[in-house]
Amino acid sequence: MNEPKPPPLNVPEMIIATVAGVSFGLKTDNFLAGIFVGVVLGIVLSLIGNKIRSRNK
Numbered sequence: 939m940n941e942p943k944p945p946p947l948n949v950p951e952m953i954i955a956t957v958a959g960v961s962f963g964l965k966t967d968n969f970l971a972g973i974f975v976g977v978v979l980g981i982v983l984s985l986i987g988n989k990i991r992s993r994n995k
Contacts, residue, residue, distance in 0.1 A: 951987050955980030 955976050963972020 951983035952980055955983055 958979050959972045959974075959976020961972075962975045963969040966972070
């Protein structure tokens with residue numbers, strides 16, 4: 939049976955955003971700002987990645 943493939947996960951973008959957010963939070967001793975930076979960066983990188991992937995199809 940042909941089952942549809944699940945959509946690909948944006949794992950590299952989330953890893954980059956998590957590492958950047960944690961490092962920002964640790965460097966500035968402001969963990970709430972680190973969480974905010976990580977979430978915003980993850981959203982931005984995911985949107986850029988989706989545009990690039992859809993353009994290549």
